[in-house]
Amino acid sequence: MRLNILGCLLAFLPLLLHAQEEEDPNEISEMPTDSRPTVAWYIDNTAQSHADRARELKIDDFRPMSLSGYGNPTETRYAATWIKDGRAGHSWQMAWGLNKKDFDEWVRKWRNEGFRLAIISANGPAGKAEFHGVMTLALDQLKWTYKCEIEDLDKYMAGKDNNGISRVVSFRMYGELDNRRYCVVLHENNGNERWALQHAEPGLLPNESWISEFNYPHVSRQFLRPAKLFMSDDGVITPLMTDMNVGGWSVAVRLNQTAMASEISRQGNQWFMPVDIQGASGFGKTQFNAIFVERTRYQPRLWAEHGEVSGFKNNKEAKKEVDGTMKDFLKENGIRQAQVAIGARGHAMLERSYTWAEMAYGTVKPHDVFLIxxxxxxxxxxxxxxxxxxxxxxxxxxxxxxxxxxxxxxxxxxxxxxxxxxxxxxxxxxxxxxxxxxxxxxxxxxxxxxxxxxxxxxxxxxxxxxxxxxxxxxxxxxxxxxxxxxxxxxxxxxxxxxxxxxxxxxxxxxxxxxxxxxxxxxxxxxxxxxxxxxxxxxxxxxxxxxxxxxxxxxxxxxxxxxxxxxxxxxSATSLVKFAGQHSVARIGKRRDGYRRGGIEGGYAYVETHGDFDWAMVFNTREFASKSAVLDLADKIRKLVDRTIAENKYGPFTLTCNPGPEIFRKGYPGLDGVSQDSLDHLPECTEEELDGIMHDRKDLD
Incomplete structure (x- = not known):
């Protein structure tokens, strides 16, 4: 669960370009961009004009991307963004202006029809608020849940990771300053998308209007971005952050209606589309937040693997198993960059690097270095x-x-x-x-x-x-x-x-x-x-x-x-080489044990097991479960035990390397075994060689 209390996250976003002065609002009901897919939007619509626009857009095969209801419940205003991108336009349902009982009944009805809640909004005091939402037709079996009228957000979110429903997709803070309430929609985090709902305390976020510069992750190396900028009617902004890449992006914060319309037009000229607009109206002021992106779909991740394998009984099979295990792990946990190395006595037998990331990320090689x-x-x-x-x-x-x-x-x-x-x-x-x-x-x-x-x-x-x-x-x-x-x-x-x-x-x-x-x-x-x-x-x-x-x-x-x-x-290789001479867990000489450690932005694991050492490094410490890395280490340990640690060839067990002579003399059980598969073993002493050859007349 990644719910954080933060005073001023927006100060982290790209540099402020210019402030917007307040102007008299004008009703906006046009589609300002010509980009494809087509995006439509409106802000400060009454319930009737919102209903009219929603009906027209649905007929024209648009679907909603965001919906925000704000202001006094008796005169709620609406802001929304819509998209027409060739997908089914009618596989969604929308409701607005409902009390809590009717809203829950609406959700229950469409849930039974195979829909799931994707967007939620609320405005008004606790116990008397209006609720608004969008449900989409579920094409998979993801778990999901929602709840409104939450009084203690931290308490509600605690444990949501444990039941498999952990990713916040929509949020709204409503109520009054001394009587807050919260709505949250949670989906199962399939693929471990990294997110953070940065819940802010009242009065700590900047009150001035501002617009960020255009941010291009491949240039700025800033991959964390806002997906939503939720805002309560008293102006408290709650960013929902993600690391999913949509190319360039920018934000506009606390703009009035006229300024927002102008900014949407300006951004459209740069092929940036508004994908989320949130409104707030309180203390005599109406203001809007918006997020703009170059692309509405996540950029695809590409898979790459590099490195060498040697010293196993069957190098090809060992490589295939390790690569398959790591590929499954990276995809299940949403990891973009990683390495694994296996060695013996300071000699690296396997050095593999993995990338599962968008093109803006570099392709990892075995000797690249990670924060450990x-x-x-x-x-x-x-x-x-x-x-x-x-x-x-x-x-x-x-x-x-x-x-x-x-x-x-x-x-x-x-x-x-x-x-x-x-x-x-x-x-x-x-x-x-x-x-x-x-x-x-x-x-x-x-x-x-x-x-x-x-x-x-x-x-x-x-x-x-x-x-x-x-x-x-x-x-x-x-x-x-x-x-x-x-x-x-x-x-x-x-x-x-x-x-x-x-x-x-x-x-x-x-x-x-x-x-x-x-x-x-x-x-x-x-x-x-x-x-x-x-x-x-x-x-x-x-x-x-x-x-x-x-x-x-x-x-x-x-x-x-x-x-x-x-x-x-x-690199993982350097960790393995060091572990070949030193204790990884304690102090002193090499001995069995493991050490793991994460810091913001990185995680490493290194283990000594019998004659062998291995290490794994990752570019994040965020995994799908607390036991994810230990479970992976167990798989690597079993692979080592099965493929090299027993040193067993045919009916015999080798604990030392007798050299090339044993291959020339046809030692039994060595068919398909290469000389380098014994390189990890220490050289045999004369006494050990005598023991291997003792009573083996067929080797004379």
Whole structure:
């Protein structure tokens, strides 16, 4: 469920071009664009004129795209957009001006006829509102539901993911300021379309009228866009965001009637069509929001796969199975970019990359790098182990004393050791006191420069030292990104070099692992689009109040300061090679276990299992279910067990690589097996070779 409370999401949309001055409204009832498909629209129509227009458009094979009823229930006004695109024009039903009982009965009637609710609107006070809607003929078996007169939106939405009905397709806030009510229409999210209903609090959105510039995702790299700009009669705007690509788009916000008509004409000259118009009328003011797009249909996604496979008993079959598994996963979860790699002892056997995306996205190759989130800690643990091995610290070394911090508000912090931070038992609980790794913007506003400069990790540490611990060190385990930041500071302090420089010199051994920069401008040419739904004030310069994607500082983190916890990027192949020498889950040498981690815009999974390691990376952390990645990992694990982990050839099991001689001597069961299928095994010792050949006279 992706319902977010947000103060000013619209500030994130493309730059303001110009404000619109209020003018006297004029009735608009024309179709201003000549584009195909044909789009019709009207705003500020009475119930009778709306009925007349709807009847005419239905006869002419138009179907509704949006319907908004607004104003006083005794004199409701209507705004709507319609489309004629060659699809069946009569496979829909529309109702307006109904009370709650009659509206529910209307929905029930047409539901029994195979229709489902697609659009809902409401206006008026709680208990006396009018309701309006559009139902379309269902051509599939998607689950759906709706509800009006909702008092607690968060409570209603909680758990909707669990019953498979999770995508908001229509919404309306009505009622009064101190007695809000909500209508919501939910559809089953088949294909895991990413959406976010950014429910805003009253009075926080800008009151001025404005128009965005034309946004082209392949140029701006901004793929999150508004699908609807719902608006209550007292002017609170609730954007419904999506990442589904329709090419270029733009928005117009809070325009009066005359200005909106003029803007629709201007946009039409640029072949941008109005696909959603929402109206509001309250406090003596009538205003409209509109969304314009180049295309009314989603751009198609294209499938691509690249990479090599070697070392399996049957490379062709292994490739086919992995590719099929990943293709199903990407389509079921709506993932656009991913990689998977399988290896043994630092040797990559399978390196595959996958793209299921619109053309505006780059095609992924096996060595492209992804934001890996919490899997970044795998490298941190190796760095700490290096420091211990060099006798620079022990696991019992007190952290804050080592870093030179004194006079903590809570003296218990003096007892926090390296081991506490590794075990996440230092006493920090993000649910109780917040996660400092995502509070750089908040902390920056408390500094003397008042948020005009980026806060540093040093600033965050000093801030945390003024707070109480949430529990005694060593008492209980609670995951803490801040604890990992402290460990990164320890490494930098002991080695007298920046953390990333240390990794490159002593830990990475030439692997392509790097920092993901916070500034979005650094990623304009990136092939991987790290996708998220979170939006917030830029953590680097919070005083400006500029809204950015969570990936680029809107989550409150400055990635240059949080590299130790979650800010690295890597390919799946690099993760596999690193896992061939290091523990992925703990600290020390390679051992069985797994690590997974997501951050806004990315997710990674790496596992060691017996002789083999594998990793998966994705360009988002949004999946269809919480268990989706673990279920996928289980499938990969079974594939490894079945195809290579047993090392079984014919009636025999090989635990080492005897070299090419075994093929020349006709070892039984090796028909169709290639030499490279044994490359992942360690070379046999003389004793192991003797064991293989013992009593095998047919091999003499």
């Amino acid at each position: 989130g919490g899997v970044s800690k795998m490298f941190l643990h190796a760095a700490v182990k290096w420091c211990v091995d060099q006798l620079l610290i022990t696991y019992d070394t007190p952290v804050y004393k080592l870093l030179g911090y004194r006079n903590a508000f809570d003296k218990r912090v003096e007892d926090i050791t390296i081991q506490h931070l590794l075990d996440h038992t230092a006493g920090y609980d993000s649910e109780a006191s917040g996660e400092a790794a995502f509070e750089f913007g908040k902390i920056g506003l408390k500094l003397p420069h008042n948020g005009t400069e980026p806060a540093t990790l040093h600033d965050v540490i000093k801030y945390k030292l003024k707070q109480r611990l949430d529990s005694n060190p060593g008492e209980r385990m609670v995951h803490s990104h801040y604890g990992s930041l402290l460990l990164g500071a320890v490494v930098a302090n002991l080695t007298e070099m920046p953390y990333m420089d240390f990794l490159n010199k002593h830990i990475l051994d030439g692997l392509d692992v790097s920092l993901f920069e916070t500034d979005s401008r650094a990623h304009l040419r990136d092939k991987i689009v790290q996708q998220g739904l979170q939006i917030g004030v830029d953590a680097r310069y919070p005083a400006k109040g500029e809204y950015v994607s969570g990936v680029y500082g809107g989550d409150g983190a400055i990635k240059e300061e949080t590299a130790a916890a979650f800010s690295l990027r890597s």
